[in-house]
Amino acid sequence: MKLSNQDSKKNYLQAITKNIFLITTLLLFSFATQAQDKKAKQLLDEVTAKVKSYDNITIDFKYTLNNSKENINQDSKGNVTMKGNQYVLNFMGVTRIFDGKKTYTIVPEDEEITISTANDKDDNTITPSKMLTFFNSGYRYNMDIIQNVKGRKIQYIQLVSTNPKDSRKEVLLGIDVQTKHIYNLIEVGKKGTKTTLTVNSFKTNQPLSKNQFTFAGSKYPNYYINKLD
Structure with missing residues:
Protein backbone atom coordinates (compact mmCIF):
# COMPACT_ATOMS: atom_id res chain seq x y z
CA MET A 1 0.00 0.00 0.00
CA LYS A 2 1.49 3.34 -1.05
CA LEU A 3 1.43 6.19 1.41
CA SER A 4 3.52 8.89 -0.29
CA ASN A 5 0.70 11.13 -1.47
CA GLN A 6 -2.14 9.94 0.74
CA ASP A 7 -1.98 12.60 3.44
CA SER A 8 -1.66 15.38 0.87
CA LYS A 9 -4.64 14.13 -1.09
CA LYS A 10 -6.77 13.73 2.03
CA ASN A 11 -5.96 17.29 3.09
CA TYR A 12 -6.98 18.62 -0.32
CA LEU A 13 -10.10 16.48 -0.32
CA GLN A 14 -11.07 17.70 3.14
CA ALA A 15 -10.58 21.33 2.05
CA ILE A 16 -12.60 20.97 -1.14
CA THR A 17 -15.37 19.09 0.68
CA LYS A 18 -15.52 21.87 3.22
CA ASN A 19 -15.82 24.50 0.49
CA ILE A 20 -18.42 22.58 -1.46
CA PHE A 21 -20.58 22.18 1.62
CA LEU A 22 -20.06 25.79 2.51
CA ILE A 23 -21.58 26.55 -0.90
CA THR A 24 -24.36 24.05 -0.26
CA THR A 25 -25.02 25.62 3.11
CA LEU A 26 -25.20 29.06 1.56
CA LEU A 27 -27.54 27.76 -1.10
CA LEU A 28 -29.94 25.70 0.93
CA PHE A 29 -30.31 27.30 4.32
CA SER A 30 -31.14 30.70 5.80
CA PHE A 31 -28.60 32.60 7.86
CA ALA A 32 -28.92 33.32 11.57
CA THR A 33 -30.93 36.47 12.18
CA GLN A 34 -28.35 39.13 12.93
CA ALA A 35 -27.90 42.78 11.98
CA GLN A 36 -26.95 42.15 8.36
CA ASP A 37 -27.02 43.85 4.99
CA LYS A 38 -30.64 43.57 3.83
CA LYS A 39 -29.70 43.54 0.14
CA ALA A 40 -27.21 40.74 0.74
CA LYS A 41 -29.80 38.72 2.61
CA GLN A 42 -32.37 39.28 -0.12
CA LEU A 43 -29.97 38.01 -2.78
CA LEU A 44 -29.03 34.98 -0.68
CA ASP A 45 -32.71 34.23 -0.08
CA GLU A 46 -33.30 34.30 -3.85
CA VAL A 47 -30.42 31.89 -4.39
CA THR A 48 -31.78 29.63 -1.65
CA ALA A 49 -35.27 29.57 -3.17
CA LYS A 50 -33.86 28.81 -6.63
CA VAL A 51 -31.71 25.90 -5.52
CA LYS A 52 -34.30 24.35 -3.21
CA SER A 53 -36.45 23.82 -6.28
CA TYR A 54 -33.90 21.39 -7.75
CA ASP A 55 -34.01 17.65 -7.10
CA ASN A 56 -30.25 17.29 -7.57
CA ILE A 57 -27.22 19.36 -8.56
CA THR A 58 -24.06 18.39 -10.46
CA ILE A 59 -21.10 20.78 -10.42
CA ASP A 60 -17.81 20.70 -12.32
CA PHE A 61 -15.33 22.96 -10.58
CA LYS A 62 -11.80 24.33 -10.50
CA TYR A 63 -9.98 24.63 -7.18
CA THR A 64 -7.04 27.03 -6.84
CA LEU A 65 -4.67 27.35 -3.90
CA ASN A 66 -2.50 30.47 -3.87
CA ASN A 67 0.03 31.95 -1.47
CA SER A 68 2.34 34.53 -3.04
CA TYR A 87 -23.06 13.37 -2.45
CA VAL A 88 -20.38 11.86 -4.66
CA LEU A 89 -17.20 13.93 -4.93
CA ASN A 90 -14.35 13.24 -7.38
CA PHE A 91 -11.17 15.24 -6.80
CA MET A 92 -7.45 14.63 -7.41
CA GLY A 93 -8.06 11.00 -8.34
CA VAL A 94 -9.94 10.34 -5.11
CA THR A 95 -13.67 9.59 -4.79
CA ARG A 96 -15.68 10.38 -1.68
CA ILE A 97 -19.22 9.04 -1.26
CA PHE A 98 -21.60 10.08 1.51
CA ASP A 99 -24.77 7.99 1.56
CA GLY A 100 -26.40 9.90 4.40
CA LYS A 101 -24.89 7.74 7.13
CA LYS A 102 -21.36 6.75 6.21
CA THR A 103 -18.55 8.37 4.26
CA TYR A 104 -16.44 6.24 1.90
CA THR A 105 -13.11 7.71 0.75
CA ILE A 106 -11.70 5.71 -2.16
CA VAL A 107 -8.02 6.17 -3.11
CA PRO A 108 -7.22 4.02 -6.19
CA GLU A 109 -3.51 4.92 -6.17
CA ASP A 110 -3.13 3.45 -2.70
CA GLU A 111 -5.81 0.78 -3.19
CA GLU A 112 -7.36 1.90 0.06
CA ILE A 113 -10.90 2.70 1.20
CA THR A 114 -11.59 4.57 4.43
CA ILE A 115 -15.06 4.16 5.93
CA SER A 116 -16.30 6.47 8.66
CA THR A 117 -19.61 7.33 10.29
CA ALA A 118 -20.75 10.94 10.51
CA ASN A 119 -20.00 12.27 13.98
CA ASP A 120 -21.43 15.61 15.06
CA LYS A 121 -18.79 15.86 17.80
CA ASP A 122 -15.91 15.67 15.31
CA ASP A 123 -15.02 19.19 14.15
CA ASN A 124 -13.36 17.80 11.02
CA THR A 125 -16.43 15.90 9.84
CA ILE A 126 -18.92 17.45 7.44
CA THR A 127 -22.41 16.39 8.47
CA PRO A 128 -25.95 17.44 7.54
CA SER A 129 -26.52 18.83 11.03
CA LYS A 130 -23.49 21.08 10.66
CA MET A 131 -24.86 22.30 7.36
CA LEU A 132 -27.97 23.41 9.23
CA THR A 133 -26.10 25.17 12.01
CA PHE A 134 -23.05 26.48 10.16
CA PHE A 135 -23.96 30.15 10.30
CA ASN A 136 -25.29 29.99 13.81
CA SER A 137 -21.65 30.06 14.92
CA GLY A 138 -21.54 33.69 13.79
CA TYR A 139 -20.98 35.42 10.46
CA ARG A 140 -21.49 38.99 9.32
CA TYR A 141 -22.29 39.48 5.65
CA ASN A 142 -22.45 42.49 3.38
CA MET A 143 -22.71 43.31 -0.29
CA ASP A 144 -19.27 43.66 -1.90
CA ILE A 145 -18.14 44.53 -5.42
CA ILE A 146 -19.88 43.52 -8.65
CA GLN A 147 -17.76 42.28 -11.55
CA ASN A 148 -18.35 41.57 -15.23
CA VAL A 149 -17.01 38.09 -15.98
CA LYS A 150 -17.29 37.17 -19.65
CA GLY A 151 -20.58 39.03 -19.96
CA ARG A 152 -21.95 37.75 -16.65
CA LYS A 153 -22.62 40.11 -13.76
CA ILE A 154 -21.17 38.56 -10.62
CA GLN A 155 -22.22 40.10 -7.33
CA TYR A 156 -19.94 39.33 -4.40
CA ILE A 157 -21.08 39.00 -0.81
CA GLN A 158 -18.49 39.31 1.94
CA LEU A 159 -18.75 37.02 4.96
CA VAL A 160 -16.64 37.58 8.05
CA SER A 161 -16.57 35.15 10.95
CA THR A 162 -17.22 36.58 14.41
CA ASN A 163 -14.98 33.85 15.85
CA PRO A 164 -11.54 35.42 16.53
CA LYS A 165 -9.91 31.98 16.25
CA ASP A 166 -11.09 31.52 12.65
CA SER A 167 -8.03 31.28 10.38
CA ARG A 168 -9.88 33.00 7.56
CA LYS A 169 -9.81 36.77 7.15
CA GLU A 170 -12.91 36.73 4.98
CA VAL A 171 -15.02 34.67 2.60
CA LEU A 172 -16.27 36.11 -0.68
CA LEU A 173 -19.23 34.46 -2.37
CA GLY A 174 -19.78 35.31 -6.04
CA ILE A 175 -23.35 35.02 -7.34
CA ASP A 176 -24.53 35.28 -10.96
CA VAL A 177 -27.10 38.07 -10.76
CA GLN A 178 -29.19 36.69 -13.63
CA THR A 179 -29.30 32.97 -12.86
CA LYS A 180 -28.95 33.27 -9.05
CA HIS A 181 -26.39 30.47 -9.17
CA ILE A 182 -23.07 30.41 -7.34
CA TYR A 183 -20.16 31.38 -9.60
CA ASN A 184 -17.28 31.09 -7.15
CA LEU A 185 -16.22 30.98 -3.52
CA ILE A 186 -13.05 32.69 -2.31
CA GLU A 187 -11.52 32.12 1.11
CA VAL A 188 -8.79 34.54 2.20
CA GLY A 189 -6.64 33.35 5.10
CA LYS A 190 -5.11 35.62 7.72
CA LYS A 191 -1.65 34.37 6.74
CA GLY A 192 -2.02 35.17 3.06
CA THR A 193 -3.36 31.89 1.68
CA LYS A 194 -6.23 32.23 -0.76
CA THR A 195 -8.34 29.34 -2.03
CA THR A 196 -10.83 29.77 -4.85
CA LEU A 197 -13.50 27.32 -5.94
CA THR A 198 -14.91 28.29 -9.35
CA VAL A 199 -18.00 26.60 -10.77
CA ASN A 200 -17.35 25.73 -14.43
CA SER A 201 -20.59 23.84 -14.97
CA PHE A 202 -23.82 23.88 -12.94
CA LYS A 203 -26.37 21.24 -13.96
CA THR A 204 -29.64 20.44 -12.24
CA ASN A 205 -32.23 17.66 -12.18
CA GLN A 206 -30.03 15.16 -13.98
CA PRO A 207 -31.15 11.52 -14.39
CA LEU A 208 -29.34 9.70 -11.59
CA SER A 209 -28.94 5.99 -10.96
CA LYS A 210 -30.85 4.64 -7.95
CA ASN A 211 -27.44 3.50 -6.69
CA GLN A 212 -25.77 6.87 -7.33
CA PHE A 213 -24.87 7.36 -3.67
CA THR A 214 -24.40 3.69 -2.74
CA PHE A 215 -20.94 2.29 -2.08
CA ALA A 216 -20.33 -0.98 -3.92
CA GLY A 217 -17.49 -2.84 -2.23
CA SER A 218 -17.48 -5.53 -4.95
CA LYS A 219 -15.85 -3.02 -7.30
CA TYR A 220 -12.73 -2.95 -5.13
CA PRO A 221 -11.91 -6.61 -4.28
CA ASN A 222 -8.21 -6.09 -3.50
CA TYR A 223 -8.45 -2.79 -1.65
CA TYR A 224 -7.42 -2.37 1.95
CA ILE A 225 -10.44 -1.36 4.05
CA ASN A 226 -9.76 1.10 6.84
CA LYS A 227 -12.76 1.32 9.16
CA LEU A 228 -12.56 4.24 11.57
CA ASP A 229 -15.58 3.17 13.65
Missing part, protein backbone atom coordinates in the same frame (compact mmCIF):
# COMPACT_ATOMS: atom_id res chain seq x y z
CA LYS A 69 4.59 34.71 0.03
CA GLU A 70 5.25 30.97 -0.15
CA ASN A 71 5.30 30.96 -3.96
CA ILE A 72 2.44 28.45 -4.08
CA ASN A 73 -0.03 28.38 -6.96
CA GLN A 74 -1.82 25.08 -7.55
CA ASP A 75 -4.86 24.28 -9.67
CA SER A 76 -7.01 21.15 -9.56
CA LYS A 77 -10.32 20.16 -11.14
CA GLY A 78 -13.14 17.99 -9.88
CA ASN A 79 -16.86 17.37 -9.82
CA VAL A 80 -19.59 16.67 -7.30
CA THR A 81 -23.16 15.40 -7.50
CA MET A 82 -25.48 16.27 -4.62
CA LYS A 83 -29.00 15.28 -3.66
CA GLY A 84 -30.22 16.29 -0.25
CA ASN A 85 -27.36 15.54 2.14
CA GLN A 86 -25.94 12.77 -0.05
Whole structure:
Protein backbone atom coordinates (compact mmCIF):
# COMPACT_ATOMS: atom_id res chain seq x y z
CA MET A 1 0.00 0.00 0.00
CA LYS A 2 1.49 3.34 -1.05
CA LEU A 3 1.43 6.19 1.41
CA SER A 4 3.52 8.89 -0.29
CA ASN A 5 0.70 11.13 -1.47
CA GLN A 6 -2.14 9.94 0.74
CA ASP A 7 -1.98 12.60 3.44
CA SER A 8 -1.66 15.38 0.87
CA LYS A 9 -4.64 14.13 -1.09
CA LYS A 10 -6.77 13.73 2.03
CA ASN A 11 -5.96 17.29 3.09
CA TYR A 12 -6.98 18.62 -0.32
CA LEU A 13 -10.10 16.48 -0.32
CA GLN A 14 -11.07 17.70 3.14
CA ALA A 15 -10.58 21.33 2.05
CA ILE A 16 -12.60 20.97 -1.14
CA THR A 17 -15.37 19.09 0.68
CA LYS A 18 -15.52 21.87 3.22
CA ASN A 19 -15.82 24.50 0.49
CA ILE A 20 -18.42 22.58 -1.46
CA PHE A 21 -20.58 22.18 1.62
CA LEU A 22 -20.06 25.79 2.51
CA ILE A 23 -21.58 26.55 -0.90
CA THR A 24 -24.36 24.05 -0.26
CA THR A 25 -25.02 25.62 3.11
CA LEU A 26 -25.20 29.06 1.56
CA LEU A 27 -27.54 27.76 -1.10
CA LEU A 28 -29.94 25.70 0.93
CA PHE A 29 -30.31 27.30 4.32
CA SER A 30 -31.14 30.70 5.80
CA PHE A 31 -28.60 32.60 7.86
CA ALA A 32 -28.92 33.32 11.57
CA THR A 33 -30.93 36.47 12.18
CA GLN A 34 -28.35 39.13 12.93
CA ALA A 35 -27.90 42.78 11.98
CA GLN A 36 -26.95 42.15 8.36
CA ASP A 37 -27.02 43.85 4.99
CA LYS A 38 -30.64 43.57 3.83
CA LYS A 39 -29.70 43.54 0.14
CA ALA A 40 -27.21 40.74 0.74
CA LYS A 41 -29.80 38.72 2.61
CA GLN A 42 -32.37 39.28 -0.12
CA LEU A 43 -29.97 38.01 -2.78
CA LEU A 44 -29.03 34.98 -0.68
CA ASP A 45 -32.71 34.23 -0.08
CA GLU A 46 -33.30 34.30 -3.85
CA VAL A 47 -30.42 31.89 -4.39
CA THR A 48 -31.78 29.63 -1.65
CA ALA A 49 -35.27 29.57 -3.17
CA LYS A 50 -33.86 28.81 -6.63
CA VAL A 51 -31.71 25.90 -5.52
CA LYS A 52 -34.30 24.35 -3.21
CA SER A 53 -36.45 23.82 -6.28
CA TYR A 54 -33.90 21.39 -7.75
CA ASP A 55 -34.01 17.65 -7.10
CA ASN A 56 -30.25 17.29 -7.57
CA ILE A 57 -27.22 19.36 -8.56
CA THR A 58 -24.06 18.39 -10.46
CA ILE A 59 -21.10 20.78 -10.42
CA ASP A 60 -17.81 20.70 -12.32
CA PHE A 61 -15.33 22.96 -10.58
CA LYS A 62 -11.80 24.33 -10.50
CA TYR A 63 -9.98 24.63 -7.18
CA THR A 64 -7.04 27.03 -6.84
CA LEU A 65 -4.67 27.35 -3.90
CA ASN A 66 -2.50 30.47 -3.87
CA ASN A 67 0.03 31.95 -1.47
CA SER A 68 2.34 34.53 -3.04
CA LYS A 69 4.59 34.71 0.03
CA GLU A 70 5.25 30.97 -0.15
CA ASN A 71 5.30 30.96 -3.96
CA ILE A 72 2.44 28.45 -4.08
CA ASN A 73 -0.03 28.38 -6.96
CA GLN A 74 -1.82 25.08 -7.55
CA ASP A 75 -4.86 24.28 -9.67
CA SER A 76 -7.01 21.15 -9.56
CA LYS A 77 -10.32 20.16 -11.14
CA GLY A 78 -13.14 17.99 -9.88
CA ASN A 79 -16.86 17.37 -9.82
CA VAL A 80 -19.59 16.67 -7.30
CA THR A 81 -23.16 15.40 -7.50
CA MET A 82 -25.48 16.27 -4.62
CA LYS A 83 -29.00 15.28 -3.66
CA GLY A 84 -30.22 16.29 -0.25
CA ASN A 85 -27.36 15.54 2.14
CA GLN A 86 -25.94 12.77 -0.05
CA TYR A 87 -23.06 13.37 -2.45
CA VAL A 88 -20.38 11.86 -4.66
CA LEU A 89 -17.20 13.93 -4.93
CA ASN A 90 -14.35 13.24 -7.38
CA PHE A 91 -11.17 15.24 -6.80
CA MET A 92 -7.45 14.63 -7.41
CA GLY A 93 -8.06 11.00 -8.34
CA VAL A 94 -9.94 10.34 -5.11
CA THR A 95 -13.67 9.59 -4.79
CA ARG A 96 -15.68 10.38 -1.68
CA ILE A 97 -19.22 9.04 -1.26
CA PHE A 98 -21.60 10.08 1.51
CA ASP A 99 -24.77 7.99 1.56
CA GLY A 100 -26.40 9.90 4.40
CA LYS A 101 -24.89 7.74 7.13
CA LYS A 102 -21.36 6.75 6.21
CA THR A 103 -18.55 8.37 4.26
CA TYR A 104 -16.44 6.24 1.90
CA THR A 105 -13.11 7.71 0.75
CA ILE A 106 -11.70 5.71 -2.16
CA VAL A 107 -8.02 6.17 -3.11
CA PRO A 108 -7.22 4.02 -6.19
CA GLU A 109 -3.51 4.92 -6.17
CA ASP A 110 -3.13 3.45 -2.70
CA GLU A 111 -5.81 0.78 -3.19
CA GLU A 112 -7.36 1.90 0.06
CA ILE A 113 -10.90 2.70 1.20
CA THR A 114 -11.59 4.57 4.43
CA ILE A 115 -15.06 4.16 5.93
CA SER A 116 -16.30 6.47 8.66
CA THR A 117 -19.61 7.33 10.29
CA ALA A 118 -20.75 10.94 10.51
CA ASN A 119 -20.00 12.27 13.98
CA ASP A 120 -21.43 15.61 15.06
CA LYS A 121 -18.79 15.86 17.80
CA ASP A 122 -15.91 15.67 15.31
CA ASP A 123 -15.02 19.19 14.15
CA ASN A 124 -13.36 17.80 11.02
CA THR A 125 -16.43 15.90 9.84
CA ILE A 126 -18.92 17.45 7.44
CA THR A 127 -22.41 16.39 8.47
CA PRO A 128 -25.95 17.44 7.54
CA SER A 129 -26.52 18.83 11.03
CA LYS A 130 -23.49 21.08 10.66
CA MET A 131 -24.86 22.30 7.36
CA LEU A 132 -27.97 23.41 9.23
CA THR A 133 -26.10 25.17 12.01
CA PHE A 134 -23.05 26.48 10.16
CA PHE A 135 -23.96 30.15 10.30
CA ASN A 136 -25.29 29.99 13.81
CA SER A 137 -21.65 30.06 14.92
CA GLY A 138 -21.54 33.69 13.79
CA TYR A 139 -20.98 35.42 10.46
CA ARG A 140 -21.49 38.99 9.32
CA TYR A 141 -22.29 39.48 5.65
CA ASN A 142 -22.45 42.49 3.38
CA MET A 143 -22.71 43.31 -0.29
CA ASP A 144 -19.27 43.66 -1.90
CA ILE A 145 -18.14 44.53 -5.42
CA ILE A 146 -19.88 43.52 -8.65
CA GLN A 147 -17.76 42.28 -11.55
CA ASN A 148 -18.35 41.57 -15.23
CA VAL A 149 -17.01 38.09 -15.98
CA LYS A 150 -17.29 37.17 -19.65
CA GLY A 151 -20.58 39.03 -19.96
CA ARG A 152 -21.95 37.75 -16.65
CA LYS A 153 -22.62 40.11 -13.76
CA ILE A 154 -21.17 38.56 -10.62
CA GLN A 155 -22.22 40.10 -7.33
CA TYR A 156 -19.94 39.33 -4.40
CA ILE A 157 -21.08 39.00 -0.81
CA GLN A 158 -18.49 39.31 1.94
CA LEU A 159 -18.75 37.02 4.96
CA VAL A 160 -16.64 37.58 8.05
CA SER A 161 -16.57 35.15 10.95
CA THR A 162 -17.22 36.58 14.41
CA ASN A 163 -14.98 33.85 15.85
CA PRO A 164 -11.54 35.42 16.53
CA LYS A 165 -9.91 31.98 16.25
CA ASP A 166 -11.09 31.52 12.65
CA SER A 167 -8.03 31.28 10.38
CA ARG A 168 -9.88 33.00 7.56
CA LYS A 169 -9.81 36.77 7.15
CA GLU A 170 -12.91 36.73 4.98
CA VAL A 171 -15.02 34.67 2.60
CA LEU A 172 -16.27 36.11 -0.68
CA LEU A 173 -19.23 34.46 -2.37
CA GLY A 174 -19.78 35.31 -6.04
CA ILE A 175 -23.35 35.02 -7.34
CA ASP A 176 -24.53 35.28 -10.96
CA VAL A 177 -27.10 38.07 -10.76
CA GLN A 178 -29.19 36.69 -13.63
CA THR A 179 -29.30 32.97 -12.86
CA LYS A 180 -28.95 33.27 -9.05
CA HIS A 181 -26.39 30.47 -9.17
CA ILE A 182 -23.07 30.41 -7.34
CA TYR A 183 -20.16 31.38 -9.60
CA ASN A 184 -17.28 31.09 -7.15
CA LEU A 185 -16.22 30.98 -3.52
CA ILE A 186 -13.05 32.69 -2.31
CA GLU A 187 -11.52 32.12 1.11
CA VAL A 188 -8.79 34.54 2.20
CA GLY A 189 -6.64 33.35 5.10
CA LYS A 190 -5.11 35.62 7.72
CA LYS A 191 -1.65 34.37 6.74
CA GLY A 192 -2.02 35.17 3.06
CA THR A 193 -3.36 31.89 1.68
CA LYS A 194 -6.23 32.23 -0.76
CA THR A 195 -8.34 29.34 -2.03
CA THR A 196 -10.83 29.77 -4.85
CA LEU A 197 -13.50 27.32 -5.94
CA THR A 198 -14.91 28.29 -9.35
CA VAL A 199 -18.00 26.60 -10.77
CA ASN A 200 -17.35 25.73 -14.43
CA SER A 201 -20.59 23.84 -14.97
CA PHE A 202 -23.82 23.88 -12.94
CA LYS A 203 -26.37 21.24 -13.96
CA THR A 204 -29.64 20.44 -12.24
CA ASN A 205 -32.23 17.66 -12.18
CA GLN A 206 -30.03 15.16 -13.98
CA PRO A 207 -31.15 11.52 -14.39
CA LEU A 208 -29.34 9.70 -11.59
CA SER A 209 -28.94 5.99 -10.96
CA LYS A 210 -30.85 4.64 -7.95
CA ASN A 211 -27.44 3.50 -6.69
CA GLN A 212 -25.77 6.87 -7.33
CA PHE A 213 -24.87 7.36 -3.67
CA THR A 214 -24.40 3.69 -2.74
CA PHE A 215 -20.94 2.29 -2.08
CA ALA A 216 -20.33 -0.98 -3.92
CA GLY A 217 -17.49 -2.84 -2.23
CA SER A 218 -17.48 -5.53 -4.95
CA LYS A 219 -15.85 -3.02 -7.30
CA TYR A 220 -12.73 -2.95 -5.13
CA PRO A 221 -11.91 -6.61 -4.28
CA ASN A 222 -8.21 -6.09 -3.50
CA TYR A 223 -8.45 -2.79 -1.65
CA TYR A 224 -7.42 -2.37 1.95
CA ILE A 225 -10.44 -1.36 4.05
CA ASN A 226 -9.76 1.10 6.84
CA LYS A 227 -12.76 1.32 9.16
CA LEU A 228 -12.56 4.24 11.57
CA ASP A 229 -15.58 3.17 13.65
